Amino acid sequence: GNSVTQMEGPVTLSEEAFLTINCTYTATGYPSLFWYVQYPGEGLQLLLKATKADDKGSNKGFEATYRKETTSFHLEKGSVQVSDSAVYFCALNENFNKFYFGSGTKLNVKP
Amino acid sequence: EAGVTQFPSHSVIEKGQTVTLRCDPISGHDNLYWYRRVMGKEIKFLLHFVKESKQDESGMPNNRFLAERTGGTYSTLKVQPAELEDSGVYFCASSPRDRVLYGYTFGSGTRLTVV
Numbered sequence: 001g002n003s004v005t006q007m008e009g010p011v012t013l014s015e016e017a018f019l020t021i022n023c024t025y026t027a028t029g030y031p032s033l034f035w036y037v038q039y040p041g042e043g044l045q046l047l048l049k050a051t052k053a054d055d056k057g058s059n060k061g062f063e064a065t066y067r068k069e070t071t072s073f074h075l076e077k078g079s080v081q082v083s084d085s086a087v088y089f090c091a092l093n094e095n096f097n098k099f100y101f102g103s104g105t106k107l108n109v110k111p
Numbered sequence: 112e113a114g115v116t117q118f119p120s121h122s123v124i125e126k127g128q129t130v131t132l133r134c135d136p137i138s139g140h141d142n143l144y145w146y147r148r149v150m151g152k153e154i155k156f157l158l159h160f161v162k163e164s165k166q167d168e169s170g171m172p173n174n175r176f177l178a179e180r181t182g183g184t185y186s187t188l189k190v191q192p193a194e195l196e197d198s199g200v201y202f203c204a205s206s207p208r209d210r211v212l213y214g215y216t217f218g219s220g221t222r223l224t225v226v
Contacts, residue, residue: 042219043202043217043220044202046215091154098159098167098170099146099154100153100156101153103152103153104154
């Protein structure tokens with residue numbers, strides 16, 4: 001079946017540090033992969049996505065590359081800001097149907 | 112345009128009581144989904160409406176949960192009777208017919224606490 005595993009948090013970084021949040025997946029077909037972000041008091045917002053192998057999704061300085069050979073979609077950012085503090089969810093979706101989400105990783109960025 | 116609205120934002124009820132959560136999707140969105148996150152774990156799919164019809168309800172945990180979508184507009188999720196393990200955050204999402212092009216919009220969730 002389909003599932004997503006992402007690194008547990010919380011992750012605490014200083015401002016301008018490099019961020020990596022690991023995400024691996026299991027899928028029966030050829031899913032699209034997503035990163036969603038939830039800022040405090042808000043809903044889930046799409047951060048970036050990739051729809052096929054070797055695609056790179058990017059937004060707001062965040063990047064993730066769809067790696068079929070390692071079934072991974074790790075989230076990276078070169079220099080985090082305090083405003084990036086949030087919970088990040090990795091997810092997959094086959095045929096643009098229902099999502100399978102990971103357990104979320106809480107990121108705390110300190111000034 | 113208005114986003115996906117969920118209310119209440121928080122609800123605290125006693126075990127055995129009934130609670131009804133409501134989701135107002137973006138106007139014109141045919142697809143409506145319910146998800147929940149329990150105990151800080153993964154967000155899990157509950158069910159999917161296309162207009163007023165249940166397309167997929169494979170994620171509904173048991174018959175204490177009842178979802179409806181009146182006239183293909185807003186949706187309600189009723190839990191009766193509530194149990195402690197039902198505590199969590201319930202998310203609603205909606206999308207237009209062309210999900211590939213337009214994607215999904217999530218609400219900010221309802222935090223349910225059963226005591």
